[in-house]
Structures are given as structure tokens and as C-alpha cells.
Amino acid sequence: xxxxxxxxxxxxxxxxxxxxxxxxxxxxxxxxxxxxxxxxxxxxxxxxxxxxxxxxxxxxxxxxxxxxxxxxxxxxxxxxxxxxxxxxxxxxxxxxxxxxxxxxxxxxxxxxxxxxxxxxxxxxxxxxxxxxxxxxxxxxxxxxxxxxxxxxxxxxxxxxxxxxxxxxxxxxxxxxxxxxxxxxxxxxxxxxxxxxxxxxxxxxxxxxxxxxxxxxxxx
Amino acid sequence: xxxxxxxxxxxxxxxxxxxxxxxxxxxxxxxxxxxxxxxxxxxxxxxxxxxxxxxxxxxxxxxxxxxxxxxxxxxxxxx
Numbered sequence: 001x002x003x004x005x006x007x008x009x010x011x012x013x014x015x016x017x018x019x020x021x022x023x024x025x026x027x028x029x030x031x032x033x034x035x036x037x038x039x040x041x042x043x044x045x046x047x048x049x050x051x052x053x054x055x056x057x058x059x060x061x062x063x064x065x066x067x068x069x070x071x072x073x074x075x076x077x078x079x080x081x082x083x084x085x086x087x088x089x090x091x092x093x094x095x096x097x098x099x100x101x102x103x104x105x106x107x108x109x110x111x112x113x114x115x116x117x118x119x120x121x122x123x124x125x126x127x128x129x130x131x132x133x134x135x136x137x138x139x140x141x142x143x144x145x146x147x148x149x150x151x152x153x154x155x156x157x158x159x160x161x162x163x164x165x166x167x168x169x170x171x172x173x174x175x176x177x178x179x180x181x182x183x184x185x186x187x188x189x190x191x192x193x194x195x196x197x198x199x200x201x202x203x204x205x206x207x208x209x210x211x212x213x214x215x216x217x218x219x
Numbered sequence: 220x221x222x223x224x225x226x227x228x229x230x231x232x233x234x235x236x237x238x239x240x241x242x243x244x245x246x247x248x249x250x251x252x253x254x255x256x257x258x259x260x261x262x263x264x265x266x267x268x269x270x271x272x273x274x275x276x277x278x279x280x281x282x283x284x285x286x287x288x289x290x291x292x293x294x295x296x297x298x
Binding site (some may be wrong): 050065102105110113120124 | 263
């Protein structure tokens, strides 16, 4: 997993540093520059240059790109291993021996087709359900079922409070949790679920927002 | 009017494996439709967020679709 590149800011001036500078990384302990496919599979990417989203503005830059922590995939990966091994285990039991060989073979092929579809769907769900923090707004992409998407977004100026929540053994151990972004007025609150380093993410959003509101700086 | 004996004779002469083959082929036909929807889904997702190696995801979706068609044809032939 990503090595630590955390650099704590020493002075307030450092926090107000230049665009997407190393100072922006304050509080984030697992940030890396995007360099290739390996990093595209990361659950947290800082200032990705190759990632674009459909509603991205011309001058809008992604500051932070988040997915659910990789550990949240463990349950379906274990499930997949069990599904792959199941026919081998069942092969030792004579429960399907009443079927002709060609039907047994077709059953096996069908089984692995379904497993393939299951794995692909689970991966797509993880890969494309993302949270994006840009220099202008925060966006929560949710994809449900096959062809339905829900995009929630809030301008950084409308953000009132950002809080992080980490609870449970696995979450504390692997350092992931939820980040709640509360917005002003009737706008819906945004919740980043099971993202890595929630406190660092909350701090970063808070700093970008403060800079934008107090100093009118573009990140 | 069909008696109980006639009823048993009709179904007694019916090959259960034809029914099984129809069931498998029908299931696979639905699966092929699902695989086509997955291709549409991948294009939809990639257009929403281009997060790298889109070509690979599209390739996997296409291979999955072709695999489903291949298995459907195989089922029609060997069952």
C-alpha cells in the first residue's frame, strides 16, 4: 500500500501555499502523485492529472480523488474465492452425478460465467463510486444497479462543516472512515463513506474551503 | 376427455432432457442480454468518469459478451 508522504505544515503561511503544493498535503498521510495504472487503482489520489469527469469545468482542477478504502473489497474477494473453489469441493461429492457429463460441463461453465459477472460488477462498483474534491466544489458520484447514477455536489463556499468519523476495529486498524460534509441551506449533505484517512481528508477540505472563502484564492 | 393414464403416458414419453436443454438455453440467452447491458454500462461509466485504462474495461466487457455468446452456441450444440 502507499507509503507515507505526510508533511505537516509548520506555519500558517505554509498552509496558504501555492496551487496544489506540497503544503496542501497537510493531514493526509497517504498521498501519492499519480504516475500510472497502479496509482489509478489507488483509493486516494492527490491532484490526478489523467482523471477527468463529465461535468468538469474548463478551469476546474481535481485536488483529491477518493474511493472506498481497498479493505472494503475484502468481503467480495473472499466470496469470489469461495465461489471459484465451490465446484472443486462439490466435485468430491456425488450430488451431481445423476446428470449426464455434458450437463455437468455446461453447469460448470455457467457457474464460472456468473462468477465472472459478479467480480466485474463488484469491481466496477468500487472503481466508479468516487468522491471528487476540486478547487471549486465537492462531488459524490453514486452508481446504482446497472444504468442509474446519482451525482451530488456542493460548492466549496457552501460547505459549513466537515467532520470525520472513524469507528470499529477494522476502520481504526486500516485508518478509514466516513467524512461528513455539511452544506448550507437546502443543499444535501455529502457523505464520503469508508474513505482512507478521513481526518486528513476532512482537514484538507476544510483548508481549501477556508482559503477560498477567506482569501479568495483558487487552489 | 383425458384420463389419468393418458396424462401419464403423455408426460412419460416426454424427454426431460429437452426441457433441461430449453431451460439452460433460455438462461444463457438472458445472460447474453445481461452481458450486452454490461457493455452499455461500462461505456456509460467511462463517459461519466474517465479514471484510466478505459480501453481495458471496455475490452473485458466485450470479451465477456463474446464469451456468453460462445457458451450459448456451445449449449445449443452439445446439449
